[in-house]
Amino acid sequence: MQFNKILVPVAGTKADEEAMELACTLAGAKNKGLIFAVHVIPVERSLPLDSEIESEIGRADSILAHTELLAQEQGCRIETDLLQAREVGPAIIDEAIEREVNLILIGVSYKKHFGQFSLGDVVPYVLKNAPCRVILYHQRKS
């Protein structure tokens, strides 16, 4: 199966780095596929959606720069985008639709919520609403 447009949401975790490596493998080097790495800054409802949250933007920029570096090391084509929205899940879906991607690849780390393994809010939303295939890359529990 060939994926020529892959969307990778990144939040700066180790799982994201491994997901990026997998995305590069799936996209294939030598300019075959194109990876879109996206970071979404969630904006609290107490703030206007147009607020420029400098500290968050700076952090997000360095996450995306690092992601770009990872892709370049693997010889992959990458485009990065920084978004801000009220909810992360819908922003990822909107981006997937706009970019017409044929795969969303998400890195998931092992998280517990009230003692139970949890996927959080974003992953279930993406699985439910994605217009394309979705691969969850679960990082090995350390």
Add this chain to the structure above:
Amino acid sequence: MYIIIAGGGVIGSHIASLLAEEGHEVVVVEVSEEVLETIRRQLDVKTVHGNAATPNVLREAEADRADLVLAVTDSDETNMVTCFMAKELGASTTAARIRNPEFSGYFVTPAKSPQATRKIIRPRSLGIDVFINPEAEAAKEIMGILSGFYSTPVESFANGLVQIREFMVEGEALVDKNLSQIAFPKPCVIAAIVRAGGIITPSPEEVITQGDSVYLVASREFIDELGQMFSKPKRPAKSVVILGGGRIGFLLAEGLKRHGVMVKVIESDLSRCQEIAAKLEQTVVLQGDGTDRDFLIEQGVPSADAFVATTQSDELNILCGLLAKNLGVPRSLVIINKPGYVPLAEAIGVDVAALPTLLTADKIAHFVLHGGAISAALLEGQQLEAVEFVTSPQAHIANKKISDAGLPKGAIAGAIIRNDRVIIPPGDSLVQPGDHVIIVSPLSVVHSVEKLFK
């Protein structure tokens, strides 16, 4: 590296000479034929005549194979367009000198609907990987100096674990002593001795003389304690008088205010005074002449912890810095643009002379990294460079002792960092793959050091 420098002004030609000396392949693009002719005569670099913001000129400069394009012309807009064009033509990395702070930030694009996702436009989306603002760098450097115990800038490596700082030998205790006779209370390495403007690579038999200054490499937690052996520490500034309300003065006042420092700004131009007074909160802005002794006394300058002269005129800065020193201000810092004035300013007692030109070059040095290096800093008027290398398993230096590695003459290993543990001095230690090694070396042999880590 193949490096294109757009703009052959003071900063452009300075960086070109520095990079050419380091052995990089450098091309300078400049509109003025006259300036180009001077560069051709003075530097061993290729030159291209024309406006770097046009595709034809960039093609002639072979931007497609450039590892780095540095746009340092006087115009922010030209620099931005040059980077954008170069990136489109295939340059790997771009850096632009942007002085207008409004250009260097991020901006949120208007959305299609009130609840729709906003896209944030970043400098990188415009094809600019690094923004360099010399004035902001100068303000940052001065703030760093004012918040510390010493008047010299500090360079940090290995996530801040190791620091390199220059100390003037002020007391008599160490004068006429061999380095081997000095009992340092904590582990450290003397990476270089500066004597009469020249650099001496220290040997154990080297004798410290009056007027020397030393570059000390040590763990972050010990550097201030070690520094006390050489220079008397000064208390961090809590009240600062800034002469000149230009870009540097304004940025400095703004930054110091954020850190709770009491700031007074003296500016001669009334309209500029009104402009900055409206922008700066809880800051006293005074209109007056910085050379007027009575005015300075009247405004309480003698009781300030530090005086910083940031006007456009080097001569005025030096004069006012000296006047402040004469009035009893413990720290007097001046901004100087002409490198030739630095020794003069230091000789007459002005503590630090920060050059925006050198600071820009320093920022670029961090960026133009050598193979295997992850961080670099220029020292002593750019005669020395401190570089942090990461040892790869294939490196020539791997599994060898530093003393047996064959470091070129003049180069000194300052520290090894292994799993966040600092090893100083590293002399007999075996360099293992994955180790971070900090080397201080004259600029001319950095290339040979680099080969050891390949």
